[in-house]
Amino acid sequence: MAEIRTAIGLMSGTSMDGIDVALVRTDGETVVERGPFLSVPYEPAFRDRLKRALEDAKTIRQRNERPGDLSPMERDLTLRHAEAVALFLRQQQLKPEQIDLIGFHGQTVLHRPDEALTVQLGDGPLLAAETGIDIVYDMRANDMVHGGQGAPLVPVYHQALAHQIPAGDWPVCFVNIGGISNLTFLDRDGIIIGFDSGPGNTLIDQWVEAHAGIPYDDGGRIASEGSVIMALAERYLDNPFFTASKRRSLDRNDFRPPEGHEAELSDGARTLAYISAAAVLKSAGHLPAFPKTFVICGGGRLNRTIMADLVRLAAERGAEVMSAEQAGFDGDAMEAEAWAYLAVRSASGLPLTFPGTTGVGQPVSGGVLVAASRQPSS
Ligand SMILES: Nc1ncnc2c1ncn2[C@@H]1O[C@H](COP(=O)(O)OP(=O)(O)OP(=O)(O)O)[C@@H](O)[C@H]1O
Ligand SMILES: CC(=O)N[C@H]1[C@@H]2OC[C@@H](O2)[C@@H](O)[C@@H]1O[C@H](C)C(=O)O
The missing domain is CATH 3.30.420.40 (ATPase, nucleotide binding domain)
Known part of the structure; x- marks a missing residue:
């Protein structure tokens, strides 16, 4: 039986209303134990800055380009995610050592599937250094490399929940x-x-x-x-x-x-x-x-x-x-939970996407794993 891991999922969605944090214990397959959830709203000024970042992102041609405010924005966004994790751990009286993995979505600032281009702001190594927890991030890119749309990724998590x-x-x-x-x-x-x-x-x-x-x-x-x-x-x-x-x-x-x-x-x-x-x-x-x-x-x-x-x-x-609640789930937490589940799947090399979900040629895994222990602690 696959190992059950404790993972945190972090989602900053297209509404740009804040950071959702959810804890899930899972084997990345059929075992899913849903834990606590926290939503940390962005204040209006930061939300406005994110909206402006969407304008800056329009000129991106290569996914690692960061024109305009995007580079400082990526750092600030990542540090806000680190703060959200710290707050969540404090509230739940958990220590970083009790968390095996974080699934980090980041903020989509550009998504052009016709050009195989998708950009999520989010610095995985910085988040690993700040939290002291292993991070899986950039989970959409490999799907696009293999001909998929890079979205949606949540379906495999819905499938796991649907057993109920x-x-x-x-x-x-x-x-x-x-x-x-x-x-x-x-x-x-x-x-x-x-x-x-x-x-x-x-x-x-x-x-x-x-x-x-x-x-x-x-x-x-x-x-x-x-x-x-x-x-x-x-x-x-x-x-x-x-x-x-x-x-x-x-x-x-x-x-x-x-x-x-x-x-x-x-x-x-x-x-x-x-x-x-x-x-x-x-x-x-x-x-x-x-x-x-x-x-x-x-x-x-x-x-x-x-x-x-x-x-x-x-x-x-x-x-x-x-x-979602009538069906026994949490409709606010679901995407953040999904990113925790996907991180565990990624770390196990299990597929995240399928021909039926993103149009990818064959089921593929994805995501970049950053081990916290290899990060400088400054
Ligand atoms: N009480 C409410 N009444 C009506 N609409 C609401 C309420 N609360 C939230 N919303 C709507 O839901 C949006 C946020 O939804 P959600 O957090 O699911 O989006 P997201 O995760 O950012 O987006 P995506 O799933 O596209 O990435 C808000 O921008 C608002 O429009
Ligand atoms: C590129 C990107 O960030 N897409 C989001 C967006 O928000 C909803 C929809 O468009 C979905 O395709 C996806 O997010 C969800 C979480 C997903 O990948 O399943």
């Missing part, structure tokens, strides 16, 4: 509604399919930020006061992304928010919430069978307007929608 879902609820589809949405389809025959399914919260966040000066539509309240502008929604849903036969993973900037004159605040938020839900259902049309159950993870499950649309649209196809 009652047989009658299959086929099951996990949906992560983060900045971008991605889904994982699983059936009882072991089929695993994953792909980005469309815009998640990022358009909503940009819309309410621009028109109300707030970072997100808490609970979907603003959206609940508006009406769907169907012509606007259809313009988004007619994007060739939804009908392309080859699934393409998304960059945060692939979909842009509407122009200010196209809607007032609540109708815009309502329409974008509808687009998030409809995009999931539309993308599910690429699956070999329609799922019986959708398990919704990520911050978007807290937007009640998105959830109501998902429930209604899925019911039209005879499917049920439940939140």
